[in-house]
Amino acid sequence: MITIRKATVTDASLIARQRVQMFQDNQLPCVGTWDELERLSQLWLTEKLQSGEYIGLLLQDETGAIVGGAGIWQMEWPPHYLHLEPKRGYLLNFYVAPAMRGQGLAKQLVRAAENVCREHGIRVATLHASAMGxxxxTALDWTESGEMRKLL
Ligand SMILES: CC(C)(COP(=O)(O)OP(=O)(O)OC[C@H]1O[C@@H](n2cnc3c(N)ncnc32)[C@H](O)[C@@H]1OP(=O)(O)O)[C@@H](O)C(=O)NCCC(=O)NCCS
Incomplete structure (x- = not known):
């Protein structure tokens, strides 16, 4: 049986690995090397897991092996017409191991991440969807927000 557990600071390297795999599985090019991205991600995750700004969710099988995960980044955000609390949730690092895909695990992670947001008083959450994600x-009622981007 697969269960979801909260990540600890010691999971930072594992989450950084999943993050790189997430980009690679979508055939995205990296501006640097993948090793550099993984190392820098691990540093960022260690700091944010320590402060509680990042909440990690990990999918664990009955042997204790991790088969996927996701994260919620509690971002400081000015009060807005959609939410008066000065924060938003950013959902990121969704990853399910190839052998475990197509069983609804990502959907479970999204629902769990939404609940984490609610528990932390977050009323608006955003994410960037990969082609695979x-x-x-969409199946869980996430909609396009009209956000734009420019590489500078
Ligand atoms: C995207 C990803 C997390 C989905 O994981 P998963 O556990 O296979 O997803 P689920 O089984 O929960 O699928 C949920 C729904 O989406 C559909 N779906 C999932 N992946 C799909 C795909 N690649 N193409 C089409 N539909 C897909 C499923 O059919 C399912 O719909 P259903 O419940 O109506 O059958 C996984 O493919 C992955 O890790 N990909 C690489 C990393 C990535 O892109 N992460 C997302 C970043 S935004």
Missing amino acids: RPVY
Whole structure:
């Protein structure tokens, strides 16, 4: 049986690995090397897990092996017409091991991440959907927000 557990600071390297795999599985090019991205991600995750700004969720099988995960980054955000609390949730690092895909695990992670947001008083959450992830979020009523981006 697969269960979801909260990540600890010692999981930072594992989450950084999943993050790199997430980009690689979507055939995205990296501006630097993948090793550099993994190392810098681990540093960032260690700091944010320590402060509680990042909450990690990990999918664990009955042997204790981790088969996927996701994260919630509690971002400081000015009060807004959609929410008066000065924060938003950013959902990131959704990853399910290839052998475990297509069983609804990503959907479980999204629902669990939404609950974490609610528990922390977060009323608006955003994410960037990869091509692989888009059907999962759409099925759970996530909608396009009209956000724009420019590489500078
Ligand atoms: C995207 C990913 C997390 C989905 O994990 P998963 O556990 O296979 O997803 P689920 O089984 O919960 O799928 C949920 C729904 O989306 C559909 N779906 C999932 N992946 C899909 C895909 N690649 N193409 C089409 N539909 C897909 C499933 O059919 C399912 O719909 P259903 O419940 O109506 O059958 C996984 O493919 C992955 O790790 N990909 C690489 C990393 C990545 O892209 N992460 C998302 C970043 S935004």
